Amino acid sequence: MRLDAMAVRFPQVKGHPNRVDFEGILTLVDAASDRAPAGARGHRVLLTRAAAEAALPSLLGMAVDYRPGWDGHDAKRKIGLITEADVVGRRLTVRGYLYGRDFPEATEEIRAAAVDVMGMSYELADAQVADMRAEVWTLTKATFTGAAILLRDKAAYRETRFRLAG
């Protein structure tokens, strides 16, 4: 198994009232999405491992957002922060924290959801597609601009996960 990791270090503040740790599987690498993502003109996409690893630094410090109904992205509702990103096998995992005090209802909804219900979705900018005519778009370069917490069945990758730690 190959592992690539990257993190930004924040000072530990024990019992911080506004930090609720989370972890999640943001996407899979070298695997085609189960469904076509928004912006991909109906094509399923495959993020190569090399592109994902190269883009890891762009993921750190980006926000996680949510939309009421948990069915998509809303960049104006930034509910937390990504502080760590790893590529473990074919999984791109992320860790960070939600602003639990600022978004108590949303945090509680996530906490109350069943284990396998919530997933994640990435936001990419300036993606490079190897062949625009291919049935599955292979992304060879991209920049992460954020991520969303949403219901797994609304995510283009069904294998994504999201859960609060503890």
Added chain:
Amino acid sequence: MELDAGMQGRDLVERLEAAATLLERTLGWLEERQRFLSGEVERISATVESSRREEELVVKLAEAERQLAELLAAGTATVGDGFPKALQPLRRTLPSATAEMLAKSGIGEGAVDVKTLDAAMVGLSLEQRIAVKSQLRRAGVMV
């Protein structure tokens, strides 16, 4: 003479504006084409994109499911005699002559017992008894 020159000038300006608009459109199309050929995509979100048509279908499906649930609930609900509510209209399909004849023999709205029915139809011919029974079966009131 001056009037003609003015009109020609306006005409020329309009033609130039139209040509400029066309050029702008062509430039936009070329840029889009160039982006497509270069394989650059400005933004991708790994969220399933649902079209307006899909959203309409989801709403319609939800409405159909709601109506089906209501019909199923109505179908299983029964009135006092245990006859399904949803099938009550069938009872009204019984010909009035038959209903009157049964009423005279003390057979009312409820389910009809075969023995009681036979007793009530003593005065009828075999063909008439068969006809009444088949009407009652069709109406779903014979037990």
